[in-house]
Amino acid sequence: MKVSDVMIYDISAVFEDETVERAVNIMAGHVISGVPVVDEDMKVVGFITETDIMKASIPSYFSLLQSASFLPDTDQFMKNISRIKDHKVSEYMSKPPIVVKADSPLIYAADLMIRHNIKTIPVVDDENRLIGVVTKMGILKVALEGELK
Amino acid sequence: MKVLTVTLNPALDRIMFIENFQINKLHRVPSFDKSILSPGGKGVNVSVALAKLGIPSIATGFLGGYMGRILIEELRKVSNLITTNFVFIKDETRENIAIIDEENHTITEINSPGPKIEEIDLEHLIRRYTMSLSRVEVVVISGSIPESLTSDVYVELVKIAKEKGKTIFMETRDKHISVLYNKGAVPDFIKPDFRMEYSLLGKELKDLDDFISQAKKLIDAGAKLAVLSYQVDKDIIVVKDGAWIIKPKVGVDISHVLGTGDTYTAAMVYRYLNGVGDALDIGRYGYIAALAKTKKARKDPPTLEEIEEFADKYVLERVI
Numbered sequence: 001m002k003v004s005d006v007m008i009y010d011i012s013a014v015f016e017d018e019t020v021e022r023a024v025n026i027m028a029g030h031v032i033s034g035v036p037v038v039d040e041d042m043k044v045v046g047f048i049t050e051t052d053i054m055k056a057s058i059p060s061y062f063s064l065l066q067s068a069s070f071l072p073d074t075d076q077f078m079k080n081i082s083r084i085k086d087h088k089v090s091e092y093m094s095k096p097p098i099v100v101k102a103d104s105p106l107i108y109a110a111d112l113m114i115r116h117n118i119k120t121i122p123v124v125d126d127e128n129r130l131i132g133v134v135t136k137m138g139i140l141k142v143a144l145e146g147e148l149k
Numbered sequence: 150m151k152v153l154t155v156t157l158n159p160a161l162d163r164i165m166f167i168e169n170f171q172i173n174k175l176h177r178v179p180s181f182d183k184s185i186l187s188p189g190g191k192g193v194n195v196s197v198a199l200a201k202l203g204i205p206s207i208a209t210g211f212l213g214g215y216m217g218r219i220l221i222e223e224l225r226k227v228s229n230l231i232t233t234n235f236v237f238i239k240d241e242t243r244e245n246i247a248i249i250d251e252e253n254h255t256i257t258e259i260n261s262p263g264p265k266i267e268e269i270d271l272e273h274l275i276r277r278y279t280m281s282l283s284r285v286e287v288v289v290i291s292g293s294i295p296e297s298l299t300s301d302v303y304v305e306l307v308k309i310a311k312e313k314g315k316t317i318f319m320e321t322r323d324k325h326i327s328v329l330y331n332k333g334a335v336p337d338f339i340k341p342d343f344r345m346e347y348s349l350l351g352k353e354l355k356d357l358d359d360f361i362s363q364a365k366k367l368i369d370a371g372a373k374l375a376v377l378s379y380q381v382d383k384d385i386i387v388v389k390d391g392a393w394i395i396k397p398k399v400g401v402d403i404s405h406v407l408g409t410g411d412t413y414t415a416a417m418v419y420r421y422l423n424g425v426g427d428a429l430d431i432g433r434y435g436y437i438a439a440l441a442k443t444k445k446a447r448k449d450p451p452t453l454e455e456i457e458e459f460a461d462k463y464v465l466e467r468v469i
Contacts, residue, residue, distance in 0.1 A: 008225065009232040011207070015276065022273065029237020031218065042280050129284075132232065 001147055003109050004102040006138040007123045011130045013038040016045055016090040020056075023048050023089045036122040036130055037093045043128045046093030047120075056092050057081040099124045102131060106148060110139045150232065151422055152199060153281050154289040155306060156192030156210035157274075157298065158263040159235075160245040161220050164407070164448060170250040170257065187448055188224040189245055191292030191320055191342075191411055198408075198415030198450035200228035204422065207281050209234045211274065211295070213264050214241035234281060236274045240264030247407055254404045258344075263295035271302065278306060282313045287418055290336070291320045291411070300328035307334040316421065320414050323348045326367075335370040338417055338431070340410065343378050360385050361392045361469060374428040376413070376435065385468075386432040392469045393429065395436045398462045401443045408448040413439040416456065437463055 013036045014023045026035050027050060034049035057080040084092070099122045100109045109121055113136050123132040142148050166183040167176045178184045188197070196208040212221060212235040220242055221233055243261035250256070282288065288310045294302060303325050310317050317336035319326075327350050329335055347354045349363035357379075364375040364387035377385045381403065383396040416438030420431045437459040441451040 004229075009229055010221075010225070011232055011234045011281075018273075026237065029212070029217070030221075040280065041283070 001106045001142060002102065003100050003104045003106055003123055003134050006106060006142055007102065007132040007134045008138065009132045011042070011132065013042070013044075013130055014048065014089050015039070016093070017088050019086050020048075020053055020089055020092065021085040024050075024053065024085075032120065034118075034120050036097065036133065037089055037095075038130055041127075042130050044097050044099055044122045044124055044130050046090065046095040047097045047118075047122065048089050048093040049119075052092045052094065053081070053084070056084055097122060099128070100134065101125075106134075106139060106142065109134050110143075110148065113139070150205050150207055150284045152196075152204060152206040152287045152289060152418060153278070153285045154192035154196045154199075154206050154208050154291070155278065156190040156208065156292055157266075157302065158243065158293045158295045159188070159190030159193050159210050159212060159217075159220060160243045160261070160263075161216045161223075162187045162189030162245050162247065162448065164247045164249060166249050166251065168250060168252040170248050170253070170255065185447065186219075186223065188220045188227070189448070191414075192289055193220075193224065194408055194411035194448070194450075195289045195291060195415045195418070196231045197224075197227050198412050199418060200230040201450045201452055202415060202419045203230070203453075204415075204419055205230040205232070206289075207232045207234055207285065209236075209274065209278060209281060211236055211238050211264065211266055211270065212242050213238040216242035216244060234277055236270055236277065238264055238266060238270045240266075249404050249407065251402075251404050254402055256404050256407055258407075260293075263293065265297040266295050271298065275305065275309070279309055279313075282310060282315055285315065287316045287318065287422065289318045289414060289418060291318075291414060292342075293322065294325065300325040301332075304329055304332045304334045307336055318414055318418055318421075320410055322346075323350065327351050330367065330370055333370075335367055335372050337371075337373045338414075338421070338428075339367055339372050339375045340414060340435075341375075341377060342410065349377070357385075357468065361387060364392070374417075374432050376417075376432045378410075384432075384436055386429060386436075388428040388432070390429070391467060394466045394468055395433060396464050396466075397440055398464060399440070399459075401440070405443045405445060408450065409439040409442045412442040412450045415450065433463075433465060 037046035119136045164185045196206045246259040248257040318338040319336040320340040367375045382401040413435040417435035420434040441459045
């Protein structure tokens with residue numbers, strides 16, 4: 001089975017010079033956890049997730065804590081997210097992006113997701129332009145049906 | 150990808166089949182298959198009809214809220230030939246209702262006005278629209294405009310597409326066509342939507358001369374074709390070389406006309422992309438596709454084979 005068999009033919013993306021707020025709006029609208037970042041030619045240059053934005057909004061020592069309840073001042077999160085909402089997504093996106101081609105084996109996309117612990121991979125054409133996305137849920141569905149070969 | 154369809158005011162369409170429909174009376178839908186939910190709005194419908202003809206397209210526009218998410222999910226189920234690229238907004242996408250009465254051969258449509266579009270969302274749409282143009286040959290801009298926007302948004306979309314050398318097909322109401330005409334942004338293929346009023350370029354159309362003279366103005370302004378619905382099941386096709394009336398040899402059930410305009414536009418795009426005929430032939434092909442659509446009550450567009458069955462079921466008469 002190929003990526004093209006399960007990919008979602010949607011090219012919703014955020015441009016690299018658009019704001020974090022726009023990226024959040026796109027994720028909220030589509031109810032997705034991440035969105036491809038593209039340049040003016042719709043070539044994929046990165047990927048930004050809700051986790052990237054959360055990480056950028058919490059104090060740097062947070063990763064050392066086990067729970068948000070240890071945070072002395074939760075307002076800090078609100079202040080930080082308010083501070084970065086107008087920043088460009090290019091400051092917080094993951095790059096270089098992990099991408100796949102539509103004719104790649106689906107098992108290859110599944111392997112990438114497991115190794116990199118990601119839920120969504122942009123699907124690109126030969127010119128690296130966005131043509132859709134493949135999601136972990138999409139792969140799980142066909143795996144449950146025994147068709148992930 | 151060959152086509153970009155633009156639907157600024159998409160809708161989740163609810164079609165109900167109710168026999169002997171009357172106002173001010175309780176009706177029950179007899180079964181689930183008599184109440185159908187489908188993605189709608191003219192540009193979206195054109196994408197669906199194009200997919201039936203094997204033509205891939207990008208569908209863009211505004212979507213919002215729960216209705217918007219259902220619409221995009223339903224659209225994805227239609228075909229992998231439709232790639233979606235909608236801008237999500239805060240307001241809810243509208244729902245349109247059509248009640249088809251096959252006993253009395255009537256169709257009653259109730260269309261909602263649509264959501265409020267923020268300036269920033271319009272900016273984002275135009276940027277994505279402009280980027281998508283580099284991937285396509287044809288742009289289809291169809292349907293209504295949400296009330297918070299003016300006809301100027303169509304002027305901008307047409308001008309951007311023209312600057313990039315794209316061929317533009319449009320089906321919309323005269324209030325938008327008039328503005329496009331007055332601002333020098335006339336699309337290449339125009340199909341006025343007369344469901345609300347029979348007027349073109351601000352003039353009420355009363356007789357054949359009115360239809361032809363107003364359509365001629367569009368041709369003189371640069372359009373390659375204007376096709377005008379005339380006397381229910383006839384159309385007037387106006388091109389640079391003259392004007393023709395096209396009419397069916399077979400009976401048309403008026404309760405089956407839902408979606409014929411979108412099928413018409415999609416079939417014209419198909420013919421244009423195949424490059425097999427001139428503007429008159431493109432209009433003729435759109436007409437026979439629309440005729441094929443009227444054999445189905447549902448909003449289901451015809452296949453190429455179904456269109457071919459109607460290839461000789463029409464009469465074309467030159468009027469000037």
